[in-house]
Amino acid sequence: MSNRSITLTDALYDYLLANSLREPEVMRRLREETAKVPGAMMQIAPEQGQFMALLVRLMGARRCIEVGTFTGYSALAVALVLPEDGRIVACDVNEETTAVGRRYWQEAGVADRIDLRLAPAAETLQQMVDAGERQSYDFVFIDADKTNYDSYYELSLELLRPGGLIVVDNVLWGGAVADRTKDDADTRAIRALNEKVASDKRVNCSLLPVGDGLMLAIKQNCQGS
Ligand code: CA
16 A cells, blocks of 8 residues: 555556446437547546536535537536526637537537537637636536646636636646657646746646546635636
């Protein structure tokens, strides 16, 4: 036994799923369809979707943002646990992959809770800031192009209320963040964000080895912006 996070063997991962995953049938079918789409690796793991839904419930979040929607699995996971008047703004640039999501959102009866914005996410978030929506969101999930992670993080901090939560995906980047031989733009961007968040006094944070690494950051009360 060690006090560090356990290594998930295939058998242990199967056990984890068998003993905790409660994936609605519509989400399972979306996940199966996504597995056939190019870029299927970009889909979050099912236990990660369940974890995000749990966080959203725990916070009683009503106003959410997602940066990077792909085929809509995580947006669906969140939308399904939002209250009737809850909304998630889903930012993505790909009409084709998000069209897959739209079908399942309709089928699950939550399409009216998901506000898909097809445009570069930094533009959408900036428009939201300019429209006076500062400090009005509860929850942001960032899972898009890694080189823009820093702008997504900064804009999210502006849009979040104090006590609001940012969840950033892929912060362990398949292990590349700790591999000195890796020095591509994506890896550098993720390392830079991890280092920034770790010492960022505007937030409280926790980096979890869930999926490909999840950074959780709660916006502190004591700041002017
Ligand atoms: Ca991801």
